[in-house]
Amino acid sequence: MNILLKSVTIVNGSTKNLHLKEKDILIKNGLIEAIETTIEPNGKTRVIEINNLHVSLGWFDSGVSFGEPGYEERETIENGLLTAAKSGFTDVILNTSSHPTPDSASDIVYLKNAGKDQLTNLHPLGNLTVRGEGEVLAELYDMKNAGALGFYDYKHPMTNANLLKIALQYAQNFDGMVFSFPLDKSISGKGIVNEGITSTKLGLKGIPALAEELQVARDLFVLEYTGGKLFIPTISTANSVKLIADAKKKGLQVSCSVAAHNLVITDTALEDFDTKYKVMPPLRTAADIKALHKGVKNGTIDFVTSDHTPLNIELKHVEFDNANFGTIGLESIFGMLNQLFNVEETVELLTKGRSIFGMEEPQLEVGQEANLSLFTTNDTYKFSQGHIFSSSKNSIAIGKQITGKVVGAIANNQIVLNK
Structure with missing residues (x-):
C-alpha cells in the first residue's frame, strides 16, 4: 500500500531539520520512502491532503x-x-x-x-x-x-x-x-x-x-x-x-x-x-x-x-x-x-x-517504518457523543470545548482515518 501525505506540518523535535516544516511524505509498503518539499503521486497511491494537517510520531x-x-x-x-x-x-x-x-x-x-x-x-x-x-x-x-x-x-x-x-x-x-x-x-x-x-x-x-x-x-x-x-x-x-x-x-x-x-x-x-x-x-x-x-x-x-x-x-x-x-x-x-x-x-x-x-521508540525518518499520528490544530469544537468511537459513552469530556482534531493514524502498513 502506497500513501502520500501532502503538505503536512511535521511536529517532531528530535529531527530539527524537519521540525515544524511543511513537507510531503511518501509511504510505500509501510516504510517511509521519501520526505520532500513536493512529491508527485505515481501509480496506485492514496493521497491524503487535508487543510492544516499535521503529523507526528505515533x-x-x-x-x-x-x-x-x-x-x-x-x-x-x-x-x-x-x-x-x-x-x-x-x-x-x-x-x-x-x-x-x-x-x-x-x-x-x-x-x-x-x-x-x-x-x-x-x-x-x-x-x-x-x-x-x-x-x-x-x-x-x-x-x-x-x-x-x-x-x-x-x-x-x-x-x-x-x-x-x-x-x-x-x-x-x-x-x-x-x-x-x-x-x-x-x-x-x-x-x-x-x-x-x-x-x-x-x-x-x-x-x-x-x-x-x-x-x-x-x-x-x-x-x-x-x-x-x-x-x-x-x-x-x-x-x-x-x-x-x-x-x-x-x-x-x-x-x-x-x-x-x-x-x-x-x-x-x-x-x-x-x-x-x-x-x-x-x-x-x-x-x-x-x-x-x-x-x-x-x-x-x-x-x-x-x-x-x-x-x-x-x-x-x-x-x-x-x-x-x-x-x-x-x-x-x-x-x-x-x-x-x-x-x-x-x-x-x-x-x-x-x-x-523497554519498547522501541519509532523514528520519523526515511527508511523507517511509518508509525505516525495525523491531526489538525486549529479546529475548536464542543466534544459530544458524536465524537466517540468507543462502544461505551461514559466520557468526562462531553460538553467541553476542545482544540485540535485527530484525523487518524498510520502504522503496521495500515491507515485509519476519521474523515
Missing part, C-alpha cells in the same frame, strides 16, 4: 482498559484498538481490568493474539498478584517472557508492603516493572470524591489527598530499600508530585502518570452530581492541578494517560453513590491537552516514554 498511552474478556459489552479488544487508532494512538498498554484478569503466561498470549494484525499495537500488563487479590504473587517471570510489559492489580492498592517488597526484589532478576496504585484504603474508607469544601457541601464521602500520599510515600520507602523499577499510575495530588520528584533526585527508578482529566477538571464539577465526573483517583483542587501541570512540564510526571475506562450505561446512569468510577478518554485526550499546552508540548507528552517500558 502516540502512546501508558494505561487503557477495554472489556474483553468478560466485559465485551463495554468494549472488545478489536473495537478498542480501532478506537485507539482513530484517536491517533499506535501503541497502548492494556490494564488488567478484564474478567478473569490476566495472571498467567497463557492469558498474556491470549491478549496479544486478540490484538494482533491491528494498526494499534497492544501491549498487555499482567496481574501483580493471583486474580488481583493482593495475597500471592502471580507468575511474573512467565508473563514477562510471554510479553507482559509490567505487573499491575488494576486500581487495587497493594495493602501488603512486604509483598510489594518481595515483588520489587524478585522482578529485578528479569528487569520487570512493578505497578502500585496510589491509595491507602484504611484512610480512603468508603470515600468516593475528593475530601474538601465540595464534598462537605454536597454531603459526599471524601477521599483525602493523604490517602494517596501515604501510599506513595510508603511505596517509595520500599523502593529505596529494595531497588528495582516502580510505576505509580495516575497520581492526582500536589504532594504526590513532590514525593516523586524527591525520589527521582535520589536516583530511584520510579516513574508515574497522571490522567488527562485530573489536569483539566476540579472537584467543583461535582456540584450537579453528574456521574461522568466520578473517577478514581477523584478530581482534586485547583492547587493540585497547578502542581500537576508543573510536574508534567518539568518531567517529574512521565506520562499523561487517557485512563480510558469503558463502562456500560447502567453502571453510570444511577445515583452518584452507586455509580462506578471511570471515564473513557482516548477520543478526547489530544483536544484536552491542546487546551493546556502548545502543540509541540502536547505531542511530546503523547509520544514520549516508550523506552521506560
